[in-house]
Amino acid sequence: MSGHSKWNNIKNRKGAMDAKKGKVFSEIGKLIRIAVKEGASDDPASNPRLRLILDKARAANMPKDNIQRALDKGMGRGAEGRVVQEILYEAFGPGGVALIIETVTDNPNKMSSEIKFALSRNGGSLSGPNAAQFLFTKENIDGSLQFIPNMILPLSEEDAQALESLVDAIKEVEDVEAVYTTAG
DSSP, X not given: OTTOOHHHHHHHHHHHHHHHHHHHHHHHHHHHHHHHHHHTOOOTTTOHHHHHXXXXXXXXXXXXHHHHHHHHHHHTBOGGGOBOEEEEEEEEOGGGOEXXXXXXXXXXXXXXXXXXXXXXXXXXXXXXXXXXXXXXXXEEETTEEEEEESSOBOOOHHHHHHHHHHHHHHHXXXXXXXXXXXXX
């Protein structure tokens, strides 16, 4: 009967379910922060988009603490009175693809180490300021600033898969808002 521990089965099942919930909660948290920023209000009565996202959060059984944290970050209030900052990170990924990573955080030191960790584990490297930004043009699309690549870089199938896993790893970091690439 080796390998048939009931606790081990429960632990594995619960771990998988918790990972799925965490991913859903972080996605909803990002949507809440974006809705608060664009609506300039954390009041659901005056921000219809926020109201819809809060309904979605309640349907997913998202804890009130997580919702409140996302609302505070969207309004620029951080934990324990810290100031929330928008930080752009520039990096290069597989095949020489340039990346711009947009974050909103109240702890820049923690954020930079999380970004560096995600990049190093997935074949990317953090670059210095303005090393990759010149490859993009900032455009106002639907009321938000987005980075549009000036030149598209074609990738091999292998590099494209590696880039996809890199972008997924970066997006799993809680305070990452958006990732822009020059990949084709």
